[in-house]
Amino acid sequence: MTVIMIILAVIGGATLSIQAAINGQLGSSVGVFKSAFLTFSVGALVTALLIFFFEPKQAVSLMDVPKWQLLGALCGVPYIVIMVLAVQRIGTAVATVAVILGQLTMSMLIDNFGWLNNEAIPFSVSRFGAVVCLSIALFFIYSSSKPQPEED
Numbered sequence: 001m002t003v004i005m006i007i008l009a010v011i012g013g014a015t016l017s018i019q020a021a022i023n024g025q026l027g028s029s030v031g032v033f034k035s036a037f038l039t040f041s042v043g044a045l046v047t048a049l050l051i052f053f054f055e056p057k058q059a060v061s062l063m064d065v066p067k068w069q070l071l072g073a074l075c076g077v078p079y080i081v082i083m084v085l086a087v088q089r090i091g092t093a094v095a096t097v098a099v100i101l102g103q104l105t106m107s108m109l110i111d112n113f114g115w116l117n118n119e120a121i122p123f124s125v126s127r128f129g130a131v132v133c134l135s136i137a138l139f140f141i142y143s144s145s146k147p148q149p150e151e152d
Helices: 002-030 032-054 067-090 092-113 125-145
Strands: none
Touching (some): 002 032, 002 067, 002 092, 032 067, 067 092, 092 125
16 A cells, blocks of 8 residues: 555656646746636635545534644645746756755654654654755756757
């Protein structure tokens, strides 16, 4: 089951890159905030349909959970807006790797300190190595994305 979840997470990551590329183009056409609004509106509609058809009935409603858990919904707004802006200026690959570096760094802090009611998973040398490797990857991808001078 763990391998399946890893594969699904990779697929989810791939869809985020596709979304970033599309939203970058849409943002160029209609504007950053209209692009974000469309993304959230369509996402809300699709999610509502998924809830209606597939979500089992829960004894606990959204209003019964701790209120801080509802703040997760706000985290998508800066992501979408920043990605629409970033993809237009630095490209999909650089923007995506930068996002992944941010996600990896924050997720390791959350794990290490057990923030947001998560189980604490200590920071380690191998986890630090992963951050370093991803930082190097970002450097190389960014460096290779700069326009190359034309040769005569």
